[in-house]
Amino acid sequence: MSTPTATHPSNQPALVTGARAARTTIFLKIAMASSGLVFIAFVLLHMYGNLHAFAGHDAFNEYAEHLRTLGEPMLPHTGALWIIRIVLIASLAVHVTSAFMLWHRAGKARRTKYVMKKRTGATYASLLMRWGGVTLLLFIVWHLLNFTIGKVNVTGGPTNDPYNLVVDSFSTWWLTLIYLAAMAMLGAHLHHGFWSAMQTLGWTSTARARNLAKAVGLTVALIITIGFSLVPLAVMFGAISK
Numbered sequence: 001m002s003t004p005t006a007t008h009p010s011n012q013p014a015l016v017t018g019a020r021a022a023r024t025t026i027f028l029k030i031a032m033a034s035s036g037l038v039f040i041a042f043v044l045l046h047m048y049g050n051l052h053a054f055a056g057h058d059a060f061n062e063y064a065e066h067l068r069t070l071g072e073p074m075l076p077h078t079g080a081l082w083i084i085r086i087v088l089i090a091s092l093a094v095h096v097t098s099a100f101m102l103w104h105r106a107g108k109a110r111r112t113k114y115v116m117k118k119r120t121g122a123t124y125a126s127l128l129m130r131w132g133g134v135t136l137l138l139f140i141v142w143h144l145l146n147f148t149i150g151k152v153n154v155t156g157g158p159t160n161d162p163y164n165l166v167v168d169s170f171s172t173w174w175l176t177l178i179y180l181a182a183m184a185m186l187g188a189h190l191h192h193g194f195w196s197a198m199q200t201l202g203w204t205s206t207a208r209a210r211n212l213a214k215a216v217g218l219t220v221a222l223i224i225t226i227g228f229s230l231v232p233l234a235v236m237f238g239a240i241s242k
């Protein structure tokens with residue numbers, strides 16, 4: 001009878017390296033899950049804020065101004081907004097770095113262990129997560145240039161009026177289409193990402209917990225996609241105008 005390989009002394013260094021690699025993978029997955037949950041909280045709040053556009057020009061701009069005066073006089077003007085921005089930038093850095101590190105590790109493991117012959121459901125999901133994530137990153141860069149950093153008004157010059165900027169932007173059909181496609185991608189990313197995060201955090205150990213995680217993930221993804229899409233659609237169909 002052969003000695004089990006797991007206990008053979010010559011395999012010890014490989015086992016130690018393997019255990020260390022598994023620990024790093026788990027650490028990276030926890031980093032992805034927690035930074036992803038910060039993003040989910042942010043997009044839910046952001047989506048709620050955007051819906052103020054239905055209440056008209058002044059209500060929307062008052063809300064945007066409120067974000068800047070939040071925490072005053074304890075905090076300076078835009079102090080709370082900067083805290084939110086720093087948390088978001090840190091979460092984005094953690095999320096993107098961990099994603100690329102896990103992507104690289106998965107590629108290395110596949111090259112050394114086996115040859116992939118057939119795409120499975122799991123590989124489609126990871127392709128969607130990876131390329132969807134890259135697409136969302138590009139969307140965020142464009143979105144910030146559009147609405148925050150550059151305040152790029154494609155149909156007019158730069159403006160400091162957030163409501164007019166939103167209405168002008170979504171009066172341009174191709175810009176609305178880009179946003180709608182990005183929101184569908186965001187929904188798919190969140191749907192799968194939420195499930196992965198729950199698995200990583202160990203909240204899918206019973207059938208009841210799995211069902212709950214699936215239901216919550218789907219609900220959150222639908223609320224975010226539909227909620228964000230309402231404003232561009234309302235502008236496109238004339239329900240929100242200047």
Ligand code: HEM
Binds near residue numbers: 085
């Ligand atoms: C239809 C969808 C969206 C609309 C209409 C929208 C609208 C806006 C507007 C008007 C601003 C500027 C707010 C201000 O100046 O007070 C803004 C800022 C921002 N948005 Fe969006 N947004 C959308 C989707 C998203 C998504 C999906 C994300 C993230 C994944 C996102 C992330 C941000 C960030 C990080 C800021 C900058 C906040 C700041 O630092 O001031 N947005 N958005």
